[in-house]
Amino acid sequence: xxxxxxxxxxxxxxxxxxxxxxxxxxxxxxxxxxxxxxxxxxxxxxxxxxxxxxxxxxxxxxxxxxxxxxxxxxxxxxxxxxxxxxxxxxxxxxxxxxxxxxxxxxxxxxxxxxxxxxxxxxxxxxxxxxxxxxxxxxxxxxxxxxxxxxxxxxxxxxxxxxxxxxxxxxxxxxxxxxxxxxxxxxxxxxxxxxxxxxxxxxxxxxxxxxxxxxxxxxxxxxxxxxxxxxxxxxxxxxxxxxxxxxxxxxxxxxxxxxxxxxxxxxxxxxxxxxxxxxxxxxxxxxxxxxxxxxxxxxxxxxxxxxxxxxxxxxxxxxxxxxxxxxxxxxxxxxx
Ligand code: RAM
Numbered sequence: 149x150x151x152x153x154x155x156x157x158x159x160x161x162x163x164x165x166x167x168x169x170x171x172x173x174x175x176x177x178x179x180x181x182x183x184x185x186x187x188x189x190x191x192x193x194x195x196x197x198x199x200x201x202x203x204x205x206x207x208x209x210x211x212x213x214x215x216x217x218x219x220x221x222x223x224x225x226x227x228x229x230x231x232x233x234x235x236x237x238x239x240x241x242x243x244x245x246x247x248x249x250x251x252x253x254x255x256x257x258x259x260x261x262x263x264x265x266x267x268x269x270x271x272x273x274x275x276x277x278x279x280x281x282x283x284x285x286x287x288x289x290x291x292x293x294x295x296x297x298x299x300x301x302x303x304x305x306x307x308x309x310x311x312x313x314x315x316x317x318x319x320x321x322x323x324x325x326x327x328x329x330x331x332x333x334x335x336x337x338x339x340x341x342x343x344x345x346x347x348x349x350x351x352x353x354x355x356x357x358x359x360x361x362x363x364x365x366x367x368x369x370x371x372x373x374x375x376x377x378x379x380x381x382x383x384x385x386x387x388x389x390x391x392x393x394x395x396x397x398x399x400x401x402x403x404x405x406x407x408x409x410x411x412x413x414x415x416x417x418x419x420x421x422x423x424x425x426x427x428x429x430x431x432x433x434x435x436x437x438x439x440x441x442x443x444x445x446x447x448x449x450x451x452x453x454x455x456x457x458x459x460x461x462x463x464x465x466x467x468x469x470x471x472x473x474x475x476x477x478x479x480x481x482x483x
Contacts, residue, residue, distance in 0.1 A: 181211040194375040201426030223247030240433035244269035252276035264436035268429035270318040278443035281429040290325020305368030353380035372398035382408035402481035
């Protein structure tokens with residue numbers, strides 16, 4: 149008689165504990181948190197997907213979300229939005245920074261007032277934020293871009309990079325790793341002839357592509373580690389005599405690149421899911437604002453459908469490795 153009862157008691161206790169801990173992670177996020185997203189620019193399809201992912205997460209945890217930001221990817225354009233959000237006393241600001249240093253004093257002011265700051269997509273210097281939600285390890289993205297272009301051009305020939313803005317922290321970090329990868333002996337026959345900047349502006353990126361083709365008649369590839377740049381370069385090349393001669397690759401969204409893969413302008417390119425990036429960033433911000441994490445390495449938090457995530461070195465939370473898209477898999481993706 150006594151034994152079974154004790155077992156029941158133990159089971160009940162376990163169930164209660166499990167229930168309590170499951171409840172604790174869900175209930176840890178305060179309700180009604182005001183979380184504002186500031187993308188690099190509001191009209192960039194990549195940023196829109198990322199922001200929508202963030203808003204979906206905020207809805208999940210019962211917060212109040214909004215997206216505000218400039219139409220150009222300039223740092224000074226983001227400052228006014230940071231200042232307004234600070235005055236409004238948002239609980240958290242989630243920002244894709246257009247410059248590593250220029251925004252830091254304004255974000256510091258926000259943090260001094262108790263607002264939590266999370267960078268995502270493009271970081272600031274570490275003292276400008278509590279956490280950086282990074283799409284993937286920057287070194288692997290950069291090295292991966294060179295490995296991909298090398299495959300596309302048979303490891304030989306001139307190529308150019310068409311980047312975003314000259315101050316974009318994410319692109320500059322990736323380009324640094326691309327240059328590092330290029331030092332390996334297997335790339336001795338490849339030559340980076342120019343880094344051009346399309347400023348994440350479709351028209352400027354289009355014109356820069358034209359300029360690269362004119363200036364470098366032997367160009368074998370353009371690598372654009374920006375979704376705006378790669379789409380503009382592909383659009384230009386798809387109707388030019390360079391189609392089939394100059395490879396276009398880099399980072400882009402499957403929906404923007406699908407037509408160019410189908411018409412043979414683009415063989416392969418890479419990306420992560422920007423919606424998941426925004427989603428993870430929103431959860432990171434909400435956990436900071438709820439006090440469940442402080443931003444220290446080793447702390448973990450629950451990120452809704454993405455599960456448990458742990459803060460790595462330098463306050464970085466990583467989403468996961470990128471996907472390579474080509475004609476064999478592009479139709480499996482819809483973003
Ligand atoms: C553009 C932006 C963004 C970058 C993607 C790949 O949309 O520059 O910051 O992560 O490309």
